[in-house]
Amino acid sequence: MRYIMFVCVDPAAEKYVPEEDNIEDWCAEMDRRKVRVLGNRLKGVEEATTVRRRNGKLLVTDGPFAETKEWIAGFDLLECADLDTAVEIASKHPMARFGKIEIRPFWPEE
Secondary structure, three states: OEEEEEEEEOOOOOOOOHHHOOHHHHHHHHHHOOOEEEEEEOOOHHHOEEEEEEOOEEEEEEOOOOOOOOEEEEEEEEEOOOHHHHHHHHHHOOHHHHOEEEEEEOOOOO
16 A cells, blocks of 8 residues: 655654764665655745635645644655554654654555
8 A cells, every 4th residue: 555654844843963864774774675665855845836726716825835833844655565564664764753754545546
């Protein structure tokens, strides 16, 4: 089953310690296990563009849709046997400690 793993900034998390950020090791392990299909960092919210269509009008605004101190900093697409495996993988990501991880299953294909 496929899961998207959102890597999020969380002001309430532990202080970020660059020396303890083992993202290269995490990526290497997940690639070796063949569970990480794709992943990357995202530029900051100041680079976001929000697109909406309301009453037939296109609305394009700079910035994120919601004002928040938490925002998505990256993502990983996972191929896992089940949610327990996805949780185990997410728990090893450095941002599980310095931020937070949100996991969502893909909508089932018909």
